[in-house]
Each structure stands twice: as structure tokens, then as C-alpha cells.
Amino acid sequence: MRKIALFLIVLFSLYSCKNTQEEFVIEDIEPYKPIVDYGFHFDQFNVHFDTIDRQDTFEKILKKQNLNGKKASEILKIIKDSFPTSVVFKRPYVCLRSKDKYNKLQYLIYQPNRIDYYLVDLTDSVVGFKKSRPLTFKVRTVAGELTGPLTKTLRDLKIDPTLSGKLTKVFAWSIDFFKSKKGDKFALSFTERYINDTIYDGVDSLRAAFFEYKGEKIYAFPFIQERGGKVDYYNDQGKALKNFFLKAPLKFVHITSKFSKNRFHPVQLKWKPHKGTDYAAPTGTPIMTTAAGVVEQAGYTAGNGNFVKVKHDKTYATQYLHMSRILVRRGQRVKQGEVIGKVGSTGLASGPHVCYRFWKNGVQVDALKLKLPNSQPMESRNLPRFKEQIRPLKRALDSVAEIKFNK
Ligand SMILES: [Zn+2]
Structure with a gap:
């Protein structure tokens, strides 16, 4: 007896281990053939599946069930308060009838959405009552190589291709998927939603991912910094992925003049608009480009002095004036934070500073007031929690990639 009990305990613990384990395989998603659903064993009934017609009402559906008018109105009266007033076109309903010679209607199930x-x-x-089908979540961790566009690649791996939209968004500021090459490796970990444990209901959330881009592994992990805050994505070092622009072109910032429609120019000694933000710093201080892009202009004018203009995308460009030295050439591709010049006071400047100008659709705007699609930078007090949280996720990604590519 004791042996049997022990055996059962071992069996149950094995079972529960299996439940929490992450799978590293790519499974086929089987088409749905219900045997048990809505808490019923279908083989105990005569089952009739149907969908709502355009003109259907509960009354009409009930009348189709060979119920007499009295019975139908009795049912309608009872379900009136707990049921929706109308039915949704094309949604399924199921009739369960007794398997005996009476073929009597025993249960009627109407499903207005996938869950309720x-x-x-x-x-x-x-x-009559409203119920919900239980949702379950399964973790899948998968490694692959790009075989073409991301959606195609995902489809080849039997992953819901709608996940590509999410991935493109998460990596938008660090990977140009149009420039990704066939054979670029990646690994993903995500949860899939199932109804009643069997009906596939789509990707629920992205847990972690990496993409190899230009020989570098770029990780993404979702993280919420404070209770009730929004999810942002960070790389394995805790750097926000969605960080289109740095706050300023200098590491240590001292603003001396803000964007203004009218200010007294310190050199020209007259009132005129100032379409930039001035950051004072000693001559020679490195100036960084605030976002990745291509150098559109690098040169000298009497007003700007030595300056660089970087084009980031179709919408945004930034410009850096009064440099003592320019360190990039026109047409050069620059990364976010890359040093493109040194602080100086060339052109119309009263002292060493960088005048930072921000262009949106060809118009100069106030960079300090723009609402840009930036994530919250990781606060240092959250970094230990973040690292703790991503450790098992990163390990899962790396090991699934290891198994896939180094076999
Ligand atoms: Zn300025």
C-alpha cells in the first residue's frame, strides 16, 4: 500500500515538473476535433453544430429545435435576464440531444465569442447561465534562421506570423529588417493562448527574443519598471531598445539657451528666433549624434561654423553647430551615440557650445518639447531585478539556439 502511495507521489511530482518545464520543440498545431467541450463529453449526446443565420434570434433558434411554442416561450422568459438580447451572425451554437429514441434537446450552447x-x-x-472556457498558456521557445521576410520565416517554423508585427515594432530602433539577410539567426520565446487546452487562440505575449544583426546578437526582454507602468523592451544590458533619440548630444548637459521664437542674440546683439538648444561645454568635448542615421551635411557656413547634419529617417534630422572639429564625412552612416565632432565656437558663437537643432519634416522644432517614441531608460535601482528576471529567459534562448545550430 505504502509502495503504491509512493509511486503515486512520484508520478504526480513528475507530472507537475513536466507542466512547468519549457518546451524546446516546434510542434504541429493539430486541427481542433472536440471530444470534450463546454464541460460535456460529446459522445454521450447526439450533437448538432450550427451557426447563427442572419435573421436568427434566440426565439427562432429555439423554434428550430422542435420545441412546442409554449416550451420555447417558457425558456425565453427564464433566460431573458441572463442572456444577451441579440445573437451574433455566424457565431456557433451547439445542441446536445439525448441519445435515446426521444432525441430530446438537453443543452443548448451559444458562443458569442471565443471565450464566453x-x-x-x-x-x-x-x-440558463453564462460561462467561460478556461484559457491556458503554453510557452514555446524556438530558434531559427531567416528564410525570407520575417512573416514567411515564422510561418515556415509554424509560428503565428502575426508575431512578426510585434517583433518588427520591438526591434524597430535597432534592426532594419529590410536589410536583414537570409541565414541571420534568431531565437524567440513566447506564450500561446489555448482555449480548453486544445483550441489555438493566438500568440499571447513575447517573453524574450534575440536577432543576430550584422554579426551581433541583439536581445529584447519586456520589463515593467514600476507597478502599473507600461511594458518597455530592453537588451540584455538593460538598455532600452526603443530609444530613437538620446536626450542630448553631450554626456554632461548644461543648457544655456532654449528653443525660442525671439531671443537676444549674444553676438549679433539683436532679437531673433533661436531654433535650437544650446549646450555649453569646454572646447573639445565630444558631440554625439542623438540617433543613428546618415550624415547629410558636414561643412562650414559663416553662421553655423563647422556643423554636421544627420538624417535619421524620412521624418527626422538633427544638426550640430559651432564645432571645433568635424569627425565625420558626408554620406557616412553613424550609430546612436557615435562621436561626430568636438565642441567649439566657430561661426556666430560667443563661447564654446553646441547648438542642437532638430528637424521634423523639414521644419525646425523644439527637441525638448517633442513627444518622441522613447522608452523609459532603465533606472539603476531596477537593474538588479531586471537582470534577475531575464537570466532564465536568456539562458532558454541561448540553449535553444545552441541545440539548433551546433548539433
Ligand atoms: Zn544655438
Whole structure:
């Protein structure tokens, strides 16, 4: 007896281990063939599946069930308060009838959406209620190589291709998917939603990912910095991925003049608009480009002095004036934070500073007031929690990639 009990304990613990384990395989998603659903064993009934017609009402559906008018109106009266007033076109309903010679309607189930359903129980006195199908979540961790566009690659791996939209968004500021090459490796960990444990209901969330881009592994992990805050994505070092622009072109910032429609120019000694933000710093201080892009202009004018203009995308460009030295050439591709010149006071400047100008659709705007799609930078107090949280995720990604590519 004791042996049997022990055996059962071992069996159960094995089972529960299996439940929490992450899978590293790519499974086929089987088409749905219900045997048990809505809490019923279908083989115990005569089952009739149907969908709502355009003109259908609960009354019409009930009348189709060979119920007499009195019975139908009795049911309608009872379910009136707990059921929706109308039915949704094309949504399914199921009739469960007794398997005996009477073929009597015992249960009617109407499903207005994938999760909720309404049940009429006619086995005894008529009762009706709303129920929900249980949702379960399964983790999948998968490694692959790009075989073409991301959606195609995902489809080849039997991953919901809608995940590509999410991935493109998460990596938008660090990877140009149009420039990704066939054979670029990646690994993803995500949860899939299932209804009743069997019906696939789509990707629920992205847990972690990496993409190899230009020989570098770029990781992404979702993280919420404070209770009730929004999810942002960070790389394995805790750097926000969605960080289109740095706050300023200098590491240590001292603003001496803000963007203004009218300010007294310190050199020209007259009132005029100032379409930039001035950051004072000693001559020679490195100036960084605030976002990745291509150097559009690098040169000298009497007003700007030595200056650089970087084009980031179709919408945004930034410009850096009064440099003592320019360190980039026109046409050169620059990374975010890359040093493109040194602080100086060339052109119309009263002292060493960088005048930072921000262009949006060809118009100069105030960089300090722009709402840009930036993530919250990781706060140092959150970094230990973040690292702790991503450790098992990173390990899962790396090991699934290891198994896939180094076999
Ligand atoms: Zn300025």
C-alpha cells in the first residue's frame, strides 16, 4: 500500500515538473476535433453544430429545435435576464440531444465569442447561465534562421506570423529588417493562448527574443519598471531598445539657451528666433549624434561654423553647430551615440557650445518639447531585478539556439 502511495507521489511530482518545464520543440498545431467541450463529453449526446443565420434570434433558434411554442416561450422568459438580447451572425451554437429514441434537446450552447458562452440546461427545470472556457498558456521557445521576410520565416517554423508585427515594432530602433539577410539567426520565446487546452487562440505575449544583426546578437526582454507602468523592451544590458533619440548630444548637459521664437542674440546683439538648444561645454568635448542615421551635411557656413547634419529617417534630422572639429564625412552612416565632432565656437558663437537643432519634416522644432517614441531608460535601482528576471529567459534562448545550430 505504502509502495503504491509512493509511486503515486512520484508520478504526480513528475507530472507537475513536466507542466512547468519549457518546451524546446516546434510542434504541429493539430486541427481542433472536440471530444470534450463546454464541460460535456460529446459522445454521450447526439450533437448538432450550427451557426447563427442572419435573421436568427434566440426565439427562432429555439423554434428550430422542435420545441412546442409554449416550451420555447417558457425558456425565453427564464433566460431573458441572463442572456444577451441579440445573437451574433455566424457565431456557433451547439445542441446536445439525448441519445435515446426521444432525441430530446438537453443543452443548448451559444458562443458569442471565443471565450464566453451561454448555456441553457433543459434536463430538469430550465436554467440558463453564462460561462467561460478556461484559457491556458503554453510557452514555446524556438530558434531559427531567416528564410525570407520575417512573416514567411515564422510561418515556415509554424509560428503565428502575426508575431512578426510585434517583433518588427520591438526591434524597430535597432534592426532594419529590410536589410536583414537570409541565414541571420534568431531565437524567440513566447506564450500561446489555448482555449480548453486544445483550441489555438493566438500568440499571447513575447517573453524574450534575440536577432543576430550584422554579426551581433541583439536581445529584447519586456520589463515593467514600476507597478502599473507600461511594458518597455530592453537588451540584455538593460538598455532600452526603443530609444530613437538620446536626450542630448553631450554626456554632461548644461543648457544655456532654449528653443525660442525671439531671443537676444549674444553676438549679433539683436532679437531673433533661436531654433535650437544650446549646450555649453569646454572646447573639445565630444558631440554625439542623438540617433543613428546618415550624415547629410558636414561643412562650414559663416553662421553655423563647422556643423554636421544627420538624417535619421524620412521624418527626422538633427544638426550640430559651432564645432571645433568635424569627425565625420558626408554620406557616412553613424550609430546612436557615435562621436561626430568636438565642441567649439566657430561661426556666430560667443563661447564654446553646441547648438542642437532638430528637424521634423523639414521644419525646425523644439527637441525638448517633442513627444518622441522613447522608452523609459532603465533606472539603476531596477537593474538588479531586471537582470534577475531575464537570466532564465536568456539562458532558454541561448540553449535553444545552441541545440539548433551546433548539433
Ligand atoms: Zn544655438
